[in-house]
Amino acid sequence: MTLPYAEVIGDPIAQSKSPIIHKHWLKALGLEGDYRHAHVTAEALPAYIAARRQDENWRGCNVTMPHKQAVMPLLDALDPLAERVGAVNTVVRGADGTLTGYNTDVPGFMEPLADFVTTLDQPCRALVLGNGGAARAVVAALAEAGPAITLAARDPAKAKALVDALAPAGDHGVSDLATFAQPAEGGYHLLINASPLGMVGNPPLTFDLSHLAPGAVVYDIITAPLKTPLLHAAEASGFTTVDGLSMLIGQAASAFERFFGAPPPRQDGDAALRALLTA
Template sequence: MTKPYAEVIGDPIAHSKSPLIHRFWLGQLGIDADYRATRVAAGELAAYFADRAADPDWRGCNVTVPHKVATLDHVPDPGDVRGSIGAANTVFRTLDGLAATNTDAAGFLSPIADLDLAGKPVVVVGAGGAARAILFALSKVGVGPVTLLNRTPLKGAALLSTFGLKGQALPLTARLPPAALLVNASTLGMTGQPPLELDLLSLPADAIVYDIVYAPIETELLTRAHERGLDTIDGLDMLIGQAALAFELLFGQPAPRDHDEELRERLLA
């Protein structure tokens, strides 16, 4: 007998901690369902969504690198995610069929919701799907100016314009300007990826360094931030925050966030 399931898709996908998170919450709530990690290559997206849409047990999926932008070409977008963030990280069933949305922006903001970042300088590294959600979120809290570091500064400049953010786009090798918040929104520093080599000396003593990479949890960037005595936020905070929003869309019940401490311990084990 089959049972309901959801999954996370990407390429690569073996590093994903999403199955552990969602299975933990399913267990806490006593929901008889499963959550899997499934590798989907770029050329397989259309076939994947067509196949899953026909499976009555499939509740939806989370979407990670490199499919966050391309997913919008294959799934209905009733909330106009394309027009706002421009990338999707969650696909779920509605009464009208599949729908794409993005929980990354709210997940990113959750650990910094109490900070007053209005008008304060921010540095963001990366210009992919996750960076889109983060820039969207930053635009909503009124930060500025934003310095975006990317291999292709022209792409970075276009993103700043897209989200109405004042600032500048520079290559990855550029010297960091002073900033209240530094966010690594790229895959640099992730296991199997090139390192993110930034000199943090220009950051003030009260700056916060936020790395959305969670494999490894303690990235080289966070290690160097700790050596400077800077406050840091690791990738688990955003991961759990966005996952909680997706969980309710996929399984119809709020994630049991009162167990976050135990969940984090399991993720770090």
């Protein structure tokens, strides 16, 4: 008997931790199913989607770089959040073969921040670094949560277009990323690195922590390395930090329930799963 399965696609894909996460939850729940990874190039994406659409055992896929936008016109429907963000990271196959695109990055990103944003005794100011696909999900999430957002990128014009599209209302702005390499009087309560800077194989991120207010939270969505130089520096300076596994596990939880019809077990702050992912 062929088991129902889902998978993660991208180019490259071998580094993905998603199979570890979903297999752990399937085993913990005693569900029959599998979760795989598939290397899919940009040229092969249409053929991949067409073939999987016909596979009754395929429950869907998570979508990583560089396909989060390219996959959208190949689907039958988009969840309103995915449509607003302009990126899909989860595709779900219906029983009739129809494919719907979702964005679970947004709730996954916000999961560890909900209490912080709502309990500050002053208006929250958030600084987001980057203007790629990950930054789109971050800005969309923060626009709903209420902080005043500054989006910093190497191309401020592109950053402005992103903010105008996803956060047209509110006290938001853009800045040149290079500005934050120099010391300044702090004022940001929340810093999110949504750029690839600091990731293995990418240039380092140069950021001066003087831009942050006392008690700020520093959130780096990178997972390789898990403890980035930014997080090391922030911890050494006494700031609260959030690593990339928080968003990765949070977005996977939303996708898992759509694929396999049951919420994943998430006891003790995902301690057992985190141990697997960091072994």
